[in-house]
Amino acid sequence: MRKILLLFFLSLILQSCLYRNNEGRWTTDPAESAFEPVTVDRETFESTIAISGPREIERAGKIYVNGDMVYINEVNIGFHVLDNRDPENPENISFIEIPLATDLAIRNNTIYVHHAVDLVAMHYNLGSIEIVHRERNVFPRLNSPDGFLAEDFDLEEDQIIIGYQTRN
Template identity: 35%
Template sequence: MKRTLPAICLSLLIFSCHIRDSDPFVGNVKFDGTGYRPVYKDPEAVANVEIMAAQALRDPGKIYTFDRYLFINEKGRGIHIIDNADPEKPENLSFISIAGNYDIAVKGNWLYADNLSNLLVIDIADPRTPRLTKTIPNAVPVHAYPPLQGVYFECADARKGVVVDWEKVSMDKQPKCYR
């Protein structure tokens, strides 16, 4: 019995392994004619951070609260500043346009936001008039693939500019890149 049990366990372990080497598609996901294409911008245009008039929320991301204010990330585009003193009637104050912005954090009177590979430090002591105070270059890693997994995508080309977003499009042939 002492030798039989280990032999049975080993046999079960060996036979439970199944190797597929004949999958006709990458990552076990068949190409369905759609994929993601990078949206490029000029590096100088990406570095431009602008305080703008309030805008409607289109694709909100992370939400951060500070005192009575809400800071709502607009995925890949910037940050909405909303006065939430009256939760029944929040007042949309302004929009900070930041290309490639997905993450925000607040500590004290400072708002930290990613700008593709750069980290921005914004003074929000008075959230009605935010000010960009510092840009820390190359502080955030940037990936040359969409933020989704299990998708086909057109490989990014640094010669075309910096990738600020990804759009889902129809594709005639299967792209080389998959994640």
């Protein structure tokens, strides 16, 4: 009985070393992913944070309140900035474009944003932003929709994954 249990658990452990591709077949080759990463170089990636005029909220994520300001995440696109001095009539005043941004925290008027793989600290002042600090590669790279890790793809270190597309 012990041998049977040992073989059963051993087979479970070995199965965890396999990938499942889109056809339902098991494989150990990440090259069989149905997706390939879409990347940009780090310099281009770091220049993607910008401020623009207000826009309609289409796909709201988390909401943050700091004093009279409200920040609403537009998932993976950036943050809407609203002036909330009149809570009955909040005014949408600007949009901070931060591709792949999903989270934000504020402490002592410094905004900390998850920007894909980086953590960015910045100051916002009515229509302008100043990046105070960028801590690179704090967060893991984006994994493929079919479960392959970003590390499974052969990428240069300065390449940032911004999405995935289906293989041709």
